[in-house]
Amino acid sequence: xxxxxxxxxxxxxxxxxxxxxxxxxxxxxxxxxxxxxxxxxxxxxxxxxxxxxxxxxxxxxxxxxxxxxxxxxxxxxxxxxxxxxxxxxxxxxxxxxxxxxxxxxxxxxxxxx
Amino acid sequence: xxxxxxxxxxxxxxxxxxxxxxxxxxxxxxxxxxxxxxxxxxxxxxxxxxxxxxxxxxxxxxxxxxxxxxxxxxxxxxxxxxxxxxxxxxxxxxxxxxxxxxxxxxxxx
Numbered sequence: 001x002x003x004x005x006x007x008x009x010x011x012x013x014x015x016x017x018x019x020x021x022x023x024x025x026x027x028x029x030x031x032x033x034x035x036x037x038x039x040x041x042x043x044x045x046x047x048x049x050x051x052x053x054x055x056x057x058x059x060x061x062x063x064x065x066x067x068x069x070x071x072x073x074x075x076x077x078x079x080x081x082x083x084x085x086x087x088x089x090x091x092x093x094x095x096x097x098x099x100x101x102x103x104x105x106x107x108x109x110x111x112x113x
Numbered sequence: 114x115x116x117x118x119x120x121x122x123x124x125x126x127x128x129x130x131x132x133x134x135x136x137x138x139x140x141x142x143x144x145x146x147x148x149x150x151x152x153x154x155x156x157x158x159x160x161x162x163x164x165x166x167x168x169x170x171x172x173x174x175x176x177x178x179x180x181x182x183x184x185x186x187x188x189x190x191x192x193x194x195x196x197x198x199x200x201x202x203x204x205x206x207x208x209x210x211x212x213x214x215x216x217x218x219x220x221x222x
Contacts, residue, residue, distance in 0.1 A: 004156075031208055042200070043157070043212040050208050059211060090156050094210070101147060102202075102210065104156025 003027060006091050006105040014113050019078040021108050023091030031094040032074040033102070034058075034066060036087040043090065049074055050096075081112040117201050117213035124219050131188045133216050135201030138182050146177060146184045149200045151215070157200060161186070188218075196220045 003026030013019055023032060031050055035043040035058075045058030047066040055066050063085060065077045078085055091105040118136040125131045137146070145164050149157035161168060163175040163184070174187040188195055200215040 033210060035212070042198075042214040045209065045211050048209065056209070058209065092156070094208075096208065101159035101162065102149070102157070104158065106156055107154070 004091060004093055004103050004105040006089075006108045008108060009106065010109050012111045012113065013081055015082055016080050019081050019110065019112075021076040021089055021091075021110070023074045023076070023093075023105060025072050025074075025093040025103075027093060027095075027103065028071060029093035029103070030071075030096045032068065033092040033094070034064075034074065034076045035090045035092065036060065036085075037090060037107075038087050046076065046089075078110075081110075083112050086110060086112045116211070117203055119199075119201060119213055119216045121214065122217040122219070124221065125191050126221050127192055128190050131191050131195070131218060131220075133186045133188075133199055133201075133218070134183055135186070135203075135213070136183045137201070137203045140181050140203055144204045146175070146181075147202045147204070148173070148175065148184075148186045149202060149212075151198045151200065160199075191218075191220045193220050193222060 005024045007022045033048040034046040037043050044060045046064050047058050049055045049068040067075045089108045092102045094102050147162040148160045150160050151157040161173045161175045163177050165177050168175045176185040198215040198217050200212050
């Protein structure tokens with residue numbers, strides 16, 4: 001399995017506080033992704049990165065920002081967490097080739113009270 | 114961006130073959146079709162990938178007709194451990210990888 005680790009794995013926070021989730025990969029993959037998963041909604045793309053300092057919005061990017069200062073790290077920040085951002089967040093990496101597969105982390109469960 | 118369409122859920126019994134179809138009408142010439150499996154509380158994992166005709170590996174087969182507007186994941190002789198959500202993902206000639214809602218497969222004894 002590709003080395004994709006997410007931290008923290010679980011976090012409880014209060015409305016209005018900032019939260020940063022970290023994704024770290026050891027495969028030197030060019031592309032990295034952040035998805036959120038809620039019951040009944042499957043995986044929804046928040047933001048993705050196609051290289052260091054190169055990022056773009058996904059389907060549900062409002063309220064989230066990302067940064068990628070190194071190939072191996074992709075950070076997802078909730079500037080001011082809201083209860084609607086309670087979710088499970090998955091990070092993934094991809095080689096970028098058409099025949100390449102996405103490698104997912106184990107997820108970070110965030111609860112905003 | 115065009116989306117993929119799959120049945121929301123399917124039921125099966127152990128030992129049966131299960132076929133899950135995904136519709137992707139706007140697939141581009143260079144796009145591949147990839148299927149993922151997700152168990153509760155885990156990230157999705159790769160099952161199989163194909164471009165056209167048929168692909169088979171140790172866990173599944175993927176059938177893609179000539180027009181490539183749909184694809185069918187075939188799981189032979191399912192077991193209880195195949196209960197999961199299955200996603201089809203089509204790379205629409207872009208790096209913006211968007212999943213559909215997936216198909217929840219429930220296997221009964």
